[in-house]
Amino acid sequence: MYSEKNYKMLFIPPVIIAVIFLFFATQIEPGIEFTGGTVISFPTNVSPVQVKEDLSSRFDLEELKARSSSGAISGIIIEFKGERTLVAAEEAYKSGDYQAVFSTLGEPVPAEGNLSELAFKVYNEKKTEFKSSLSSFITETYHVSSKDISSREVGPSLGAVFLSQMQNALIFSFILMSILVFVFFRKVLVSFAVIQAAVFDVIVGLGFIGMMKIPLSLAAVAPLLMLIGYSVDTDIMLSERVLSRKEGSPENRIKSAMRTGFTMTGTTLAALVALYAAASFGGVETLAMIAMILFVGLLGDLVSTWCTNASILLWISRRRKK
Amino acid sequence: MKNIRTKLYVISFIVIGLLPFAIKPLQFGMDFTGGTIINIQLSEPVEGPEKEVLVRVLQDRLNSFGLKDMKVRPGGPDFIMVEVAETDPKVVAAIQKIIGEQGRFEAMFEGKVLLGSDGIIGVVSDPTRGYTVSRAGTGYMWSVPFTMSTSAAKQFANMVAGKCTLDPSDPSGSQCMERTYMFIDRPQNAVILLTPTEYEAEKEIPEQFNQESPSNSKIPLEELLQDSDIGLIVTGTVDQQVLDQVKNKTVILKEGSPLEEYISLLNSSASEVQVKPQTGNYFIPGAINLQSIVRLTSAVTSGEVQYDLRITGGASNEEEAIAERDRTRIILDSGKLPVSVQVSGVSSVSASLGKEFLYYSGVAGLAAILAVGMVIFFRYKKPKIVGPMLMISVSEAVMILGMAAWIGWQLDLPAVAGIIAAVGTGVDHLIIITDEAVKGASKEKRAGIASRIKKAVNIIMMAAFTTIIAMFPLFTLGLGVLKGFALTTILGSLIGVFIARPAYAEFVRRLV
Numbered sequence: 001m002y003s004e005k006n007y008k009m010l011f012i013p014p015v016i017i018a019v020i021f022l023f024f025a026t027q028i029e030p031g032i033e034f035t036g037g038t039v040i041s042f043p044t045n046v047s048p049v050q051v052k053e054d055l056s057s058r059f060d061l062e063e064l065k066a067r068s069s070s071g072a073i074s075g076i077i078i079e080f081k082g083e084r085t086l087v088a089a090e091e092a093y094k095s096g097d098y099q100a101v102f103s104t105l106g107e108p109v110p111a112e113g114n115l116s117e118l119a120f121k122v123y124n125e126k127k128t129e130f131k132s133s134l135s136s137f138i139t140e141t142y143h144v145s146s147k148d149i150s151s152r153e154v155g156p157s158l159g160a161v162f163l164s165q166m167q168n169a170l171i172f173s174f175i176l177m178s179i180l181v182f183v184f185f186r187k188v189l190v191s192f193a194v195i196q197a198a199v200f201d202v203i204v205g206l207g208f209i210g211m212m213k214i215p216l217s218l219a220a221v222a223p224l225l226m227l228i229g230y231s232v233d234t235d236i237m238l239s240e241r242v243l244s245r246k247e248g249s250p251e252n253r254i255k256s257a258m259r260t261g262f263t264m265t266g267t268t269l270a271a272l273v274a275l276y277a278a279a280s281f282g283g284v285e286t287l288a289m290i291a292m293i294l295f296v297g298l299l300g301d302l303v304s305t306w307c308t309n310a311s312i313l314l315w316i317s318r319r320r321k322k
Numbered sequence: 323m324k325n326i327r328t329k330l331y332v333i334s335f336i337v338i339g340l341l342p343f344a345i346k347p348l349q350f351g352m353d354f355t356g357g358t359i360i361n362i363q364l365s366e367p368v369e370g371p372e373k374e375v376l377v378r379v380l381q382d383r384l385n386s387f388g389l390k391d392m393k394v395r396p397g398g399p400d401f402i403m404v405e406v407a408e409t410d411p412k413v414v415a416a417i418q419k420i421i422g423e424q425g426r427f428e429a430m431f432e433g434k435v436l437l438g439s440d441g442i443i444g445v446v447s448d449p450t451r452g453y454t455v456s457r458a459g460t461g462y463m464w465s466v467p468f469t470m471s472t473s474a475a476k477q478f479a480n481m482v483a484g485k486c487t488l489d490p491s492d493p494s495g496s497q498c499m500e501r502t503y504m505f506i507d508r509p510q511n512a513v514i515l516l517t518p519t520e521y522e523a524e525k526e527i528p529e530q531f532n533q534e535s536p537s538n539s540k541i542p543l544e545e546l547l548q549d550s551d552i553g554l555i556v557t558g559t560v561d562q563q564v565l566d567q568v569k570n571k572t573v574i575l576k577e578g579s580p581l582e583e584y585i586s587l588l589n590s591s592a593s594e595v596q597v598k599p600q601t602g603n604y605f606i607p608g609a610i611n612l613q614s615i616v617r618l619t620s621a622v623t624s625g626e627v628q629y630d631l632r633i634t635g636g637a638s639n640e641e642e643a644i645a646e647r648d649r650t651r652i653i654l655d656s657g658k659l660p661v662s663v664q665v666s667g668v669s670s671v672s673a674s675l676g677k678e679f680l681y682y683s684g685v686a687g688l689a690a691i692l693a694v695g696m697v698i699f700f701r702y703k704k705p706k707i708v709g710p711m712l713m714i715s716v717s718e719a720v721m722i723l724g725m726a727a728w729i730g731w732q733l734d735l736p737a738v739a740g741i742i743a744a745v746g747t748g749v750d751h752l753i754i755i756t757d758e759a760v761k762g763a764s765k766e767k768r769a770g771i772a773s774r775i776k777k778a779v780n781i782i783m784m785a786a787f788t789t790i791i792a793m794f795p796l797f798t799l800g801l802g803v804l805k806g807f808a809l810t811t812i813l814g815s816l817i818g819v820f821i822a823r824p825a826y827a828e829f830v831r832r833l834v
Contacts, residue, residue: 168799
């Protein structure tokens with residue numbers, strides 16, 4: 001497949017794959033960590049559909065979703081953006097319309113005092129009230145001890161901070177990594193070959209997140225950064241083997257590097273399958289999700305390393321010979 | 323063992339891999355122990371001493387709420403994190419409410435409110451205007467000046483007029499025997515229920531209950547509570563008479579008290595029952611949110627209306643005096659924070675879920691290592707190679723955990739993912755070394771192996787540093803959520819490059 005005639009064809013599959021996964025990457029839906037919202041999980045045998053119905057009949061929750069959680073203890077995970085009047089009140093408060101805060105919450109507008117402070121106080125009280133009644137509803141309806149309820153709540157402003165930090169972390173990672181790779185190889189094309197592979201892998205990872213409709217969370221950033229690490233491992237190994245060795249043809253050197261590279265990626269893929277199985281059986285959703293994204297990203301790494309990067313290296317060494 | 327790299331590896335493994343566990347146990351984060359983290363966002367970035375004040379005020383205010391195992395810690399310039407072991411959504415909601423609100427300051431005198439939050443116009447925090455700590459005799463004096471509104475000043479002057487019996491033991495000769503009690507969020511319409519044993523332990527409360535050094539003047543509990551307008555019932559059991567007395571009131575019980583068994587009965591009559599733990603040397607001050615006890619001075623009791631007053635107190639050393647002065651200022655400022663805060667995120671993991679997470683994370687890690695072992699066995703088929711490879715990988719994981727224990731890092735789920743990532747790249751690097759060495763052995767003479775291994779080490783050095791640098795932004799930028807992940811990955815890469823892989827290279831060199 002790396003013969004003189006055919007190797008340029010190897011550029012085609014990566015381009016097609018990149019286009020497809022880029023499209024899916026644009027379909028990513030940010031999870032509550034970035035948009036703001038609440039996730040609550042508790043053990044119960046009641047079906048998600050039933051839970052959603054129960055909650056809707058009692059509370060007016062925006063964008064309510066319910067799903068069952070896998071794991072040794074079966075349970076339910078519910079997710080919502082917020083209680084409708086509270087969300088409206090918060091928006092009114094932010095826009096400075098304090099009168100509207102009182103009217104949305106069904107409270108009389110006080111005649112005197114600091115409106116902003118009083119509005120915040122009323123909002124705060126209503127929010128506490130809502131949370132208490134929601135937790136009472138869950139404990140009473142599903143006979144759950146309040147000690148067994150886990151929850152995560154992210155305010156919209158914190159979500160915005162998370163999102164910008166995630167973007168910064170990814171961008172800076174790429175910049176620093178690119179500089180270092182260039183310092184190592186000192187050749188634009190070779191460095192480009194390594195960096196493009198990392199970019200490609202992360203695109204595949206992101207595309208997979210979009211394709212599977214996994215809500216984007218902070219924990220999903222971890223496998224994307226891991227992909228950078230795993231990607232450069234195989235690419236640096238390949239570049240070194242092909243460019244700084246003399247024995248055999250470049251083609252043969254690639255083939256011998258491939259044996260090493262496939263073992264490297266193979267061990268990781270196997271480890272990820274095991275990790276995914278154990279984590280999803282145990283209900284450790286974070287780890288299971290990381291394993292899944294990493295797995296697909298590494299499949300992408302096989303393509304970016306052994307199609308694109310290998311072809312670029314072949315082209316470089318063949319041109320050198322001439 | 324002769325080789326220096328092998329020695330380094332063995333020593334490192336013992337020192338950073340095993341020894342830390344003997345000294346300090348590995349700490350687990352909230353993901354595994356269960357608990358709640360509340361993220362508080364500040365309206366503007368705050369650093370340095372101001373941040374410390376902020377953290378302390380929050381700590382004080384939350385302490386008055388009476389929760390055990392509460393930690394308030396700074397998290398980046400515009401965040402503060404509160405960690406509590408509690409996960410009950412109702413309690414968590416109540417904590418959030420307290421953080422969002424300002425404290426209600428009250429100075430009580432003879433059972434009435436002498437001065438409240440609304441009466442204070444300003445509190446001085448400028449040393450040149452009397453906000454000072456100075457030497458006085460063998461100890462130190464502190465002073466906090468403040469200004470009252472017209473109506474508050476009049477009321478204050480009227481209430482304390484002529485109410486001064488000079489304290490003969492006071493060296494300055496201006497201190498009275500009469501006391502005022504300062505509260506933040508004093509429980510209203512409340513009554514405390516104590517068993518006779520509990521009462522006996524709290525019969526007299528020292529005036530300076532905040533400090534370790536026992537004060538010589540003690541206040542009978544009845545007097546303290548009466549002057550603070552809080553009820554007290556001493557009883558071993560709850561009968562109809564007690565129920566009548568607590569009707570529509572807030573009942574406060576001590577955590578662990580035998581009276582706890584009557585909670586549901588009390589609830590039928592009282593408007594609310596609060597169970598509070600003991601937070602200091604005494605139960606009562608914490609239970610009623612008493613902040614400090616201050617004596618009147620002859621100067622303020624003349625009946626003349628004064629707008630500028632100062633609160634003074636003594637302490638045995640300078641540090642205590644400064645702490646007490648700062649506390650008093652914050653109390654007078656009704657617990658006001660230097661910048662406005664907002665609860666922007668809350669996450670709770672129940673203890674049972676955390677336990678499950680920990681167990682299955684361990685299982686998942688083991689399963690991953692087993693899978694790696696199978697693949698490399700399939701590829702190399704020699705136990706002589708597969709054995710050391712697995713051993714090195716496992717020891718790397720142990721060393722990362724050891725380092726984490728050493729620096730007191732709390733292990734959370736992302737940190738576990740980081741360990742898996744580090745061990746994963748570690749295995750990759752071992753494969754590179756093995757392939758270089760084994761391939762070389764079959765083709766060339768032994769002399770070539772050294773240079774081949776050197777090349778392999780070069781490759782893995784480059785790869786490892788690239789990984790480290792890619793993680794770096796996450797470690798410095800992050801909010802803490804993925805910091806553990808970045809930290810364990812970086813630690814793992816460093817341990818791998820400098821300790822574990824050179825040792826493995828040495829081993830392979832002698833093997834082939």
